Amino acid sequence: MKAELPAVTFPGGRQVPALGLGTWHMGESGSSPAEEAASLRAGLDLGMTLIDTAEMYADGGAETVVGEAIRGRRDGVFVVSKVLPYNASRTGTVAACEASLKRLGTDHIELYLLHWRGNHPLAETVEAFETLKAQGKIGAWGVSNFDQDDMVELLDVAEPARPLANQVLYNLARRGIEYDLLRWSQVQGVPIMAYSPLDEGRLVGHPVLEEIGRIHHASSAQVALAFLLTKPGVIAIPKSGSPERVRENFRASEIRLTSEDLRILDEAFPPPTRKRPLEMI
Numbered sequence: 001m002k003a004e005l006p007a008v009t010f011p012g013g014r015q016v017p018a019l020g021l022g023t024w025h026m027g028e029s030g031s032s033p034a035e036e037a038a039s040l041r042a043g044l045d046l047g048m049t050l051i052d053t054a055e056m057y058a059d060g061g062a063e064t065v066v067g068e069a070i071r072g073r074r075d076g077v078f079v080v081s082k083v084l085p086y087n088a089s090r091t092g093t094v095a096a097c098e099a100s101l102k103r104l105g106t107d108h109i110e111l112y113l114l115h116w117r118g119n120h121p122l123a124e125t126v127e128a129f130e131t132l133k134a135q136g137k138i139g140a141w142g143v144s145n146f147d148q149d150d151m152v153e154l155l156d157v158a159e160p161a162r163p164l165a166n167q168v169l170y171n172l173a174r175r176g177i178e179y180d181l182l183r184w185s186q187v188q189g190v191p192i193m194a195y196s197p198l199d200e201g202r203l204v205g206h207p208v209l210e211e212i213g214r215i216h217h218a219s220s221a222q223v224a225l226a227f228l229l230t231k232p233g234v235i236a237i238p239k240s241g242s243p244e245r246v247r248e249n250f251r252a253s254e255i256r257l258t259s260e261d262l263r264i265l266d267e268a269f270p271p272p273t274r275k276r277p278l279e280m281i
Protein backbone atom coordinates (compact mmCIF):
# COMPACT_ATOMS: atom_id res chain seq x y z
CA MET A 1 0.00 0.00 0.00
CA LYS A 2 1.19 3.49 -0.83
CA ALA A 3 1.90 5.75 2.16
CA GLU A 4 -0.03 9.04 2.26
CA LEU A 5 2.10 12.12 1.78
CA PRO A 6 1.40 14.99 4.17
CA ALA A 7 -0.27 17.91 2.40
CA VAL A 8 0.05 21.68 2.46
CA THR A 9 -3.01 23.83 1.80
CA PHE A 10 -2.59 27.00 -0.24
CA PRO A 11 -4.73 30.07 0.43
CA GLY A 12 -7.95 29.32 -1.48
CA GLY A 13 -7.95 25.67 -0.41
CA ARG A 14 -5.88 23.86 -3.08
CA GLN A 15 -3.80 21.11 -1.52
CA VAL A 16 -0.41 19.90 -2.69
CA PRO A 17 1.93 17.25 -1.27
CA ALA A 18 4.51 18.56 1.20
CA LEU A 19 7.15 16.66 -0.79
CA GLY A 20 7.56 17.63 -4.44
CA LEU A 21 10.17 17.26 -7.17
CA GLY A 22 12.97 19.69 -8.07
CA THR A 23 14.52 19.92 -11.55
CA TRP A 24 17.60 22.16 -11.36
CA HIS A 25 20.45 20.72 -13.52
CA MET A 26 18.02 18.54 -15.46
CA GLY A 27 18.22 18.92 -19.23
CA GLU A 28 21.84 20.10 -19.11
CA SER A 29 24.40 18.79 -21.57
CA GLY A 30 25.84 15.55 -20.27
CA SER A 31 22.64 14.66 -18.44
CA SER A 32 20.17 11.97 -19.48
CA PRO A 33 16.79 13.59 -20.20
CA ALA A 34 15.07 10.19 -20.55
CA GLU A 35 16.31 9.06 -17.12
CA GLU A 36 15.39 12.45 -15.63
CA ALA A 37 11.86 12.31 -17.06
CA ALA A 38 11.59 8.74 -15.74
CA SER A 39 12.62 10.00 -12.29
CA LEU A 40 9.91 12.66 -12.34
CA ARG A 41 7.34 10.06 -13.46
CA ALA A 42 8.46 7.76 -10.62
CA GLY A 43 7.70 10.61 -8.22
CA LEU A 44 4.32 11.33 -9.84
CA ASP A 45 3.43 7.62 -9.52
CA LEU A 46 4.01 7.91 -5.76
CA GLY A 47 1.93 11.07 -5.38
CA MET A 48 4.77 13.63 -5.46
CA THR A 49 2.65 15.60 -7.87
CA LEU A 50 4.26 19.02 -7.48
CA ILE A 51 7.11 19.67 -9.95
CA ASP A 52 9.31 22.74 -9.58
CA THR A 53 11.16 24.11 -12.59
CA ALA A 54 12.27 27.46 -14.10
CA GLU A 55 13.06 29.07 -17.43
CA MET A 56 16.61 29.50 -16.09
CA TYR A 57 17.36 25.80 -15.60
CA ALA A 58 19.45 24.58 -18.55
CA ASP A 59 18.12 27.59 -20.49
CA GLY A 60 14.69 25.99 -20.70
CA GLY A 61 16.04 22.44 -20.97
CA ALA A 62 14.59 21.45 -17.59
CA GLU A 63 11.13 22.62 -18.66
CA THR A 64 11.44 20.41 -21.74
CA VAL A 65 12.22 17.43 -19.47
CA VAL A 66 9.17 18.28 -17.33
CA GLY A 67 7.07 18.49 -20.53
CA GLU A 68 8.21 14.98 -21.43
CA ALA A 69 7.46 13.68 -17.92
CA ILE A 70 3.90 15.05 -17.81
CA ARG A 71 2.96 14.23 -21.42
CA GLY A 72 -0.24 12.20 -21.37
CA ARG A 73 -0.68 12.64 -17.60
CA ARG A 74 -1.09 16.39 -17.14
CA ASP A 75 -4.17 16.16 -14.91
CA GLY A 76 -3.39 16.21 -11.23
CA VAL A 77 0.16 17.56 -11.71
CA PHE A 78 0.93 20.89 -10.05
CA VAL A 79 3.56 22.63 -12.19
CA VAL A 80 5.62 25.47 -10.72
CA SER A 81 7.88 27.56 -12.97
CA LYS A 82 9.72 30.85 -12.62
CA VAL A 83 10.44 34.00 -14.57
CA LEU A 84 13.96 35.44 -14.43
CA PRO A 85 14.12 38.92 -12.84
CA TYR A 86 15.61 40.38 -16.05
CA ASN A 87 12.47 39.28 -17.92
CA ALA A 88 10.02 40.37 -15.23
CA SER A 89 8.74 43.55 -16.86
CA ARG A 90 5.06 43.99 -17.76
CA THR A 91 5.49 42.56 -21.27
CA GLY A 92 8.61 40.45 -20.62
CA THR A 93 6.85 38.37 -17.96
CA VAL A 94 4.04 37.48 -20.33
CA ALA A 95 6.48 36.58 -23.13
CA ALA A 96 8.61 34.46 -20.75
CA CYS A 97 5.54 32.61 -19.51
CA GLU A 98 4.38 31.86 -23.05
CA ALA A 99 7.83 30.47 -23.91
CA SER A 100 7.74 28.30 -20.76
CA LEU A 101 4.27 26.98 -21.69
CA LYS A 102 5.58 25.96 -25.10
CA ARG A 103 8.55 24.07 -23.62
CA LEU A 104 6.30 22.43 -21.01
CA GLY A 105 3.83 21.41 -23.74
CA THR A 106 0.88 22.70 -21.72
CA ASP A 107 -1.54 25.62 -21.78
CA HIS A 108 -1.23 26.58 -18.12
CA ILE A 109 1.18 26.65 -15.18
CA GLU A 110 -0.36 26.16 -11.75
CA LEU A 111 2.08 28.48 -9.95
CA TYR A 112 4.39 31.03 -11.56
CA LEU A 113 7.12 32.64 -9.45
CA LEU A 114 9.44 35.63 -9.72
CA HIS A 115 12.79 33.78 -9.35
CA TRP A 116 14.39 36.53 -7.29
CA ARG A 117 14.02 40.26 -6.91
CA GLY A 118 15.56 42.33 -9.70
CA ASN A 119 15.30 45.84 -11.08
CA HIS A 120 11.80 45.77 -12.54
CA PRO A 121 9.30 47.36 -10.12
CA LEU A 122 7.32 44.71 -8.23
CA ALA A 123 4.09 46.45 -9.25
CA GLU A 124 4.85 45.77 -12.94
CA THR A 125 5.59 42.10 -12.38
CA VAL A 126 2.46 41.68 -10.28
CA GLU A 127 0.40 43.38 -12.99
CA ALA A 128 1.80 40.94 -15.57
CA PHE A 129 1.09 37.99 -13.25
CA GLU A 130 -2.50 39.16 -12.83
CA THR A 131 -2.87 39.47 -16.63
CA LEU A 132 -1.57 35.92 -17.08
CA LYS A 133 -3.99 34.74 -14.41
CA ALA A 134 -6.95 36.46 -16.08
CA GLN A 135 -5.94 34.78 -19.35
CA GLY A 136 -5.86 31.37 -17.65
CA LYS A 137 -2.17 30.87 -18.47
CA ILE A 138 -1.26 30.64 -14.78
CA GLY A 139 -3.39 29.53 -11.87
CA ALA A 140 -1.60 31.66 -9.30
CA TRP A 141 1.66 33.55 -8.76
CA GLY A 142 4.27 33.88 -6.08
CA VAL A 143 7.90 34.75 -5.44
CA SER A 144 11.23 33.19 -4.59
CA ASN A 145 14.18 34.35 -2.47
CA PHE A 146 12.09 37.05 -0.73
CA ASP A 147 13.02 37.87 2.87
CA GLN A 148 10.39 39.08 5.34
CA ASP A 149 10.83 42.80 4.53
CA ASP A 150 10.47 42.03 0.79
CA MET A 151 7.29 40.08 1.54
CA VAL A 152 5.80 42.93 3.57
CA GLU A 153 6.52 45.31 0.69
CA LEU A 154 5.08 42.85 -1.83
CA LEU A 155 1.82 42.40 0.08
CA ASP A 156 1.44 46.16 0.17
CA VAL A 157 2.19 46.59 -3.57
CA ALA A 158 0.01 43.67 -4.66
CA GLU A 159 -3.05 44.37 -2.50
CA PRO A 160 -5.76 43.09 -2.97
CA ALA A 161 -3.93 40.34 -4.94
CA ARG A 162 -1.66 38.05 -2.91
CA PRO A 163 1.29 35.75 -3.57
CA LEU A 164 0.51 32.05 -3.20
CA ALA A 165 3.97 30.99 -2.00
CA ASN A 166 7.55 32.04 -1.34
CA GLN A 167 10.32 29.64 -2.37
CA VAL A 168 13.50 29.98 -0.31
CA LEU A 169 16.65 28.11 0.70
CA TYR A 170 15.76 26.01 3.73
CA ASN A 171 17.32 22.85 5.10
CA LEU A 172 18.95 21.65 8.34
CA ALA A 173 22.21 23.41 7.49
CA ARG A 174 20.42 26.66 6.54
CA ARG A 175 17.84 27.35 9.21
CA GLY A 176 17.97 31.17 9.13
CA ILE A 177 14.29 31.54 8.20
CA GLU A 178 13.25 29.88 11.46
CA TYR A 179 14.13 33.17 13.21
CA ASP A 180 11.41 35.21 11.47
CA LEU A 181 10.30 34.49 7.90
CA LEU A 182 8.98 30.98 8.59
CA ARG A 183 6.69 32.01 11.44
CA TRP A 184 5.59 35.17 9.60
CA SER A 185 4.69 33.08 6.53
CA GLN A 186 2.75 30.58 8.64
CA VAL A 187 0.77 33.40 10.26
CA GLN A 188 0.12 35.04 6.88
CA GLY A 189 -0.88 31.68 5.35
CA VAL A 190 1.78 31.91 2.62
CA PRO A 191 3.42 28.47 2.29
CA ILE A 192 7.21 28.22 2.08
CA MET A 193 8.71 26.05 -0.65
CA ALA A 194 12.01 24.79 0.78
CA TYR A 195 14.59 24.60 -1.99
CA SER A 196 17.84 22.62 -1.78
CA PRO A 197 16.32 20.56 1.07
CA LEU A 198 19.40 18.30 1.00
CA ASP A 199 21.67 21.36 0.83
CA GLU A 200 22.43 20.39 -2.79
CA GLY A 201 23.37 16.90 -1.63
CA ARG A 202 25.82 18.06 1.07
CA LEU A 203 23.63 16.69 3.88
CA VAL A 204 23.81 13.20 2.39
CA GLY A 205 26.07 11.04 4.57
CA HIS A 206 26.18 13.52 7.48
CA PRO A 207 27.15 11.41 10.55
CA VAL A 208 24.38 12.77 12.81
CA LEU A 209 21.73 12.12 10.16
CA GLU A 210 23.17 8.64 9.61
CA GLU A 211 22.96 7.99 13.37
CA ILE A 212 19.29 9.05 13.56
CA GLY A 213 18.65 7.16 10.33
CA ARG A 214 19.92 3.92 11.91
CA ILE A 215 17.16 4.11 14.55
CA HIS A 216 14.50 4.59 11.87
CA HIS A 217 16.05 2.22 9.26
CA ALA A 218 16.37 5.28 7.07
CA SER A 219 19.05 7.09 5.07
CA SER A 220 20.59 10.45 5.92
CA ALA A 221 18.70 12.04 2.99
CA GLN A 222 15.41 10.71 4.34
CA VAL A 223 16.12 12.15 7.82
CA ALA A 224 16.95 15.57 6.32
CA LEU A 225 13.63 15.54 4.44
CA ALA A 226 11.69 14.18 7.43
CA PHE A 227 12.91 17.19 9.44
CA LEU A 228 11.33 19.60 6.93
CA LEU A 229 8.12 17.55 6.92
CA THR A 230 7.70 18.35 10.64
CA LYS A 231 7.26 22.06 9.74
CA PRO A 232 3.67 23.18 9.00
CA GLY A 233 3.19 25.08 5.75
CA VAL A 234 6.50 23.92 4.24
CA ILE A 235 6.83 22.07 0.91
CA ALA A 236 10.24 20.42 0.32
CA ILE A 237 11.31 19.94 -3.30
CA PRO A 238 14.32 17.56 -3.45
CA LYS A 239 15.80 16.98 -6.87
CA SER A 240 16.97 13.60 -8.06
CA GLY A 241 17.65 12.35 -11.55
CA SER A 242 17.45 8.75 -10.36
CA PRO A 243 14.08 6.95 -9.98
CA GLU A 244 15.57 4.88 -7.14
CA ARG A 245 16.58 7.98 -5.14
CA VAL A 246 13.21 9.62 -5.84
CA ARG A 247 11.55 6.56 -4.29
CA GLU A 248 13.97 6.78 -1.37
CA ASN A 249 13.11 10.46 -0.87
CA PHE A 250 9.40 9.67 -0.95
CA ARG A 251 9.81 7.23 1.95
CA ALA A 252 10.98 10.14 4.14
CA SER A 253 7.26 10.67 4.70
CA GLU A 254 7.10 7.39 6.63
CA ILE A 255 9.58 8.57 9.30
CA ARG A 256 8.24 10.00 12.55
CA LEU A 257 11.06 11.92 14.19
CA THR A 258 10.84 11.89 17.99
CA SER A 259 11.44 14.86 20.28
CA GLU A 260 14.80 13.26 21.16
CA ASP A 261 15.71 13.07 17.43
CA LEU A 262 14.79 16.75 17.07
CA ARG A 263 16.90 17.64 20.12
CA ILE A 264 19.91 15.88 18.60
CA LEU A 265 19.32 17.68 15.29
CA ASP A 266 19.13 21.05 17.10
CA GLU A 267 22.46 20.29 18.74
CA ALA A 268 24.13 19.40 15.44
CA PHE A 269 22.40 22.11 13.40
CA PRO A 270 21.58 24.92 15.86
CA PRO A 271 18.51 27.00 15.02
CA PRO A 272 19.16 30.76 14.60
CA THR A 273 19.28 32.99 17.69
CA ARG A 274 19.35 36.27 15.77
CA LYS A 275 18.27 37.68 12.42
CA ARG A 276 20.39 36.56 9.49
CA PRO A 277 19.89 37.95 5.99
CA LEU A 278 18.13 35.40 3.79
CA GLU A 279 20.69 33.10 2.20
CA MET A 280 20.28 32.20 -1.43
CA ILE A 281 22.02 30.05 -4.00
Ligand code: NDP
Pocket: 021, 022, 023, 024, 025, 052, 053, 115, 144, 145, 167, 168, 194, 195, 196, 197, 198, 199, 200, 201, 202, 204, 221, 222, 237, 238, 239, 240, 241, 242, 245, 246, 248, 249, 281
Ligand atom coordinates in the same frame (compact mmCIF):
# COMPACT_ATOMS: atom_id res chain seq x y z
P1 NDP B 1 18.80 19.28 -3.33
O1 NDP B 1 19.04 19.70 -1.93
O2 NDP B 1 17.47 18.79 -3.73
O3 NDP B 1 19.92 18.20 -3.67
C1 NDP B 1 20.04 17.65 -4.95
C2 NDP B 1 21.30 16.78 -4.98
O4 NDP B 1 21.15 15.71 -4.06
C3 NDP B 1 21.54 16.17 -6.34
O5 NDP B 1 22.94 16.13 -6.53
C4 NDP B 1 20.99 14.75 -6.21
O6 NDP B 1 21.70 13.88 -7.05
C5 NDP B 1 21.25 14.45 -4.76
N1 NDP B 1 20.25 13.55 -4.16
C6 NDP B 1 18.89 13.66 -4.21
N2 NDP B 1 18.30 12.68 -3.50
C7 NDP B 1 19.30 11.94 -2.98
C8 NDP B 1 19.34 10.78 -2.16
N3 NDP B 1 18.24 10.21 -1.72
N4 NDP B 1 20.56 10.26 -1.84
C9 NDP B 1 21.72 10.83 -2.27
N5 NDP B 1 21.74 11.94 -3.06
C10 NDP B 1 20.54 12.48 -3.41
O7 NDP B 1 19.30 20.51 -4.24
P2 NDP B 1 18.68 21.43 -5.36
O8 NDP B 1 19.51 22.65 -5.36
O9 NDP B 1 18.49 20.69 -6.61
O10 NDP B 1 17.25 21.90 -4.78
C11 NDP B 1 16.03 21.24 -5.09
C12 NDP B 1 15.21 22.04 -6.06
O11 NDP B 1 14.88 23.32 -5.56
C13 NDP B 1 15.94 22.36 -7.38
O12 NDP B 1 16.08 21.23 -8.20
C14 NDP B 1 15.06 23.46 -7.91
O13 NDP B 1 13.88 22.92 -8.48
C15 NDP B 1 14.77 24.25 -6.65
N6 NDP B 1 15.74 25.36 -6.42
C16 NDP B 1 15.25 26.65 -6.45
C17 NDP B 1 16.08 27.74 -6.28
C18 NDP B 1 15.52 29.12 -6.31
O14 NDP B 1 16.29 30.09 -6.35
N7 NDP B 1 14.22 29.27 -6.30
C19 NDP B 1 17.54 27.56 -6.05
C20 NDP B 1 17.95 26.17 -5.96
C21 NDP B 1 17.06 25.14 -6.14
P3 NDP B 1 20.96 12.91 -8.12
O15 NDP B 1 20.13 13.78 -9.01
O16 NDP B 1 22.11 12.25 -8.81
O17 NDP B 1 20.14 11.94 -7.30
